[in-house]
Amino acid sequence: MISNLIPPAFILVLGAALIPILRGNAKKIYMLALPVVAFWIMTAMPEGNFWTVNFWGYDLILGRVDKLSRVFTYVFIIMAFLGVLFALQVKDNLQHVSGLIYAGSTLGVVLAGDFLSLYLFWEIMAVSSTFLVIASRTRESRQAGFRYILVHLIGGLFLLAGIVLYAQKNGTMAFGYIGLDGLDSWLILIGIGLNAAAFPLHAWLPDAYPMGTPTSTVFLSAFTTKSAVYLLIRTFPGTELLIVVGGIMVSLPIFYAVLENNIRRVLSYSLMNQVGFMMVGIGIGTELALNGAVAHAFCHIIYKALLFMAAGSVLQQTGKINCTEIGGLYKTMPLTCLFCMIGAASISAFPLFSGFVSKSMIVSASGEEKIFLIWLVLQFASTGVVDHAGIKVPFFTFFGHDSGIRAKEPPLNMLLSMGIAAALCVGLGVFYQPLYNLLPFPVHYEPYTGAHVVTQLQLLLFGALAFTLLILSGYYVPEVRSRNLDTDWTYRMLGRSVYNGLDKGLNALNRAAEKITMSVVKAVALFFQKLAVHLAMFTSVNIWLAQGIKDKRLTIKKERLFNDMAEGTLPIGIGAAVAVSFIFLVFILT
Numbered sequence: 047m048i049s050n051l052i053p054p055a056f057i058l059v060l061g062a063a064l065i066p067i068l069r070g071n072a073k074k075i076y077m078l079a080l081p082v083v084a085f086w087i088m089t090a091m092p093e094g095n096f097w098t099v100n101f102w103g104y105d106l107i108l109g110r111v112d113k114l115s116r117v118f119t120y121v122f123i124i125m126a127f128l129g130v131l132f133a134l135q136v137k138d139n140l141q142h143v144s145g146l147i148y149a150g151s152t153l154g155v156v157l158a159g160d161f162l163s164l165y166l167f168w169e170i171m172a173v174s175s176t177f178l179v180i181a182s183r184t185r186e187s188r189q190a191g192f193r194y195i196l197v198h199l200i201g202g203l204f205l206l207a208g209i210v211l212y213a214q215k216n217g218t219m220a221f222g223y224i225g226l227d228g229l230d231s232w233l234i235l236i237g238i239g240l241n242a243a244a245f246p247l248h249a250w251l252p253d254a255y256p257m258g259t260p261t262s263t264v265f266l267s268a269f270t271t272k273s274a275v276y277l278l279i280r281t282f283p284g285t286e287l288l289i290v291v292g293g294i295m296v297s298l299p300i301f302y303a304v305l306e307n308n309i310r311r312v313l314s315y316s317l318m319n320q321v322g323f324m325m326v327g328i329g330i331g332t333e334l335a336l337n338g339a340v341a342h343a344f345c346h347i348i349y350k351a352l353l354f355m356a357a358g359s360v361l362q363q364t365g366k367i368n369c370t371e372i373g374g375l376y377k378t379m380p381l382t383c384l385f386c387m388i389g390a391a392s393i394s395a396f397p398l399f400s401g402f403v404s405k406s407m408i409v410s411a412s413g414e415e416k417i418f419l420i421w422l423v424l425q426f427a428s429t430g431v432v433d434h435a436g437i438k439v440p441f442f443t444f445f446g447h448d449s450g451i452r453a454k455e456p457p458l459n460m461l462l463s464m465g466i467a468a469a470l471c472v473g474l475g476v477f478y479q480p481l482y483n484l485l486p487f488p489v490h491y492e493p494y495t496g497a498h499v500v501t502q503l504q505l506l507l508f509g510a511l512a513f514t515l516l517i518l519s520g521y522y523v524p525e526v527r528s529r530n531l532d533t534d535w536t537y538r539m540l541g542r543s544v545y546n547g548l549d550k551g552l553n554a555l556n557r558a559a560e561k562i563t564m565s566v567v568k569a570v571a572l573f574f575q576k577l578a579v580h581l582a583m584f585t586s587v588n589i590w591l592a593q594g595i596k597d598k599r600l601t602i603k604k605e606r607l608f609n610d611m612a613e614g615t616l617p618i619g620i621g622a623a624v625a626v627s628f629i630f631l632v633f634i635l636t
């Protein structure tokens with residue numbers, strides 16, 4: 047029975063092919079049904095390896111089902127359903143097809159039990175998500191999409207090189223824990239880390255995600271970085287380097303998010319900050335830390351999508367997304383405002399919301415392992431999240447100065463999608479045990495202890511107080527129209543400079559080489575042209591001479607030849623032949 051089921055990845059990837067030929071309500075029902083069917087298949091799957099195919103002597107495992115892969119497939123399928131529902135009214139097959147292929151290929155990555163099938167789905171993810179970046183069809187989105195696919199293809203090459211070396215060293219494509227023990231593992235880590243937006247390979251994320259449409263960005267926020275988190279949990283748990291990288295990721299984006307004027311760029315940096323918490327948990331590598339990383343990824347996918355949905359709704363209804371251009375929208379968009387505040391409370395890890403029951407596991411794990419410095423960094427980051435995502439996003443979007451815009455609520459399908467996501471944020475924060483039961487290791491952790499609740503409330507209140515004082519005193523960083531440079535400056539400016547230098551240098555060399563080559567070619571051509579003319583003349587004259595003496599006996603004796611030359615009576619044909627031969631010889635020699 048199980049072997050007859052279609053892999054969930056193929057349900058979405060192949061099912062997307064029929065979307066362009068469907069119309070009306072049938073199309074909407076069909077798109078919503080695809081993730082439902084994929085979810086049903088996953089619930090029917092026991093643990094083990096399924097859908098194994100032999101390819102060139104390697105076993106491709108398209109269905110490695112265990113507790114780790116199951117929890118990620120569940121949340122990815124839930125997110126695919128919410129993303130489709132949110133974009134249901136969009137009349138753009140490009141977004142619908144790309145979004146479902148993107149979600150399906152992510153399921154393929156999570157369920158892959160070998161590196162070859164993993165790499166194939168990895169590249170499908172990169173290509174399909176690029177179409178979501180350029181879906182708005184603007185010049186800026188096309189440029190961002192080009193940079194996005196270029197960066198991800200480079201990351202894919204690192205991953206492929208590592209896979210090849212890994213297969214040569216181990217004689218198998220199957221993978222599990224790898225750890226940093228050679229060049230192959232470093233290349234694999236770099237390839238995965240790029241998709242996780244790990245510092246300093248992160249700048250593609252805030253560069254590309256804000257360029258998508260109000261609906262396509264919801265898909266983008268959910269899959270790429272979290273599928274990379276899944277692979278890091280699978281292959282590099284306990285790698286201490288990830289603690290350092292994660293510590294930078296939870297800290298640095300806070301400053302960029304505070305400076306940003308574009309709400310979706312604020313949320314993009316906030317996304318990196320939250321992935322940093324997961325990276326720290328993976329680097330610590332204990333059961334509590336890994337459970338925390340998995341739980342936080344689950345919760346983060348939902349509340350981050352909710353925040354991007356709220357921002358996308360504002361963008362669709364007003365056509366604006368900068369803090370300096372919006373404000374006062376709570377008056378006419380109260381439901382969107384409420385959903386945004388629920389997402390903000392969740393990302394801030396407010397008690398009774400989903401972020402609290404997951405993030406606190408990672409912080410507690412760092413305390414148990416006595417990594418004091420990283421514990422302080424995580425506490426600082428928790429306070430910073432309140433300022434840039436917990437308060438700034440809803441405050442400047444729906445409150446703050448009144449922009450005078452009186453936009454209506456988005457369509458019902460968008461409200462329904464946000465409502466479901468908001469309900470999950472609250473439900474997971476209150477009834478967290480079902481989530482804990484899905485985690486890969488047994489959970490012996492209670493989030494709602496007096497110490498946890500009081501500590502987190504102190505951090506939240508301190509962050510809110512700091513934001514309030516800065517606003518009232520006028521010292522808060524002003525929202526201005528600007529572009530803040532990140533590490534993407536390296537491939538934006540240096541790359542352009544290198545290109546211009548190579549363009550001028552190599553093209554100049556090319557022109558010089560072309561000039562020399564064409565001169566040589568012309569000289570050779572002229573030589574062979576003259577040679578052909580003279581050969582033709584020489585041949586024709588000798589044929590003419592031969593025809594003239596045909597059937598006649600030419601007797602040239604020594605005495606006769608001397609007398610003829612002396613008397614000037616030597617046959618003209620012979621003299622002409624000698625002259626032509628002499629001219630031809632001179633031509634050849636010169």
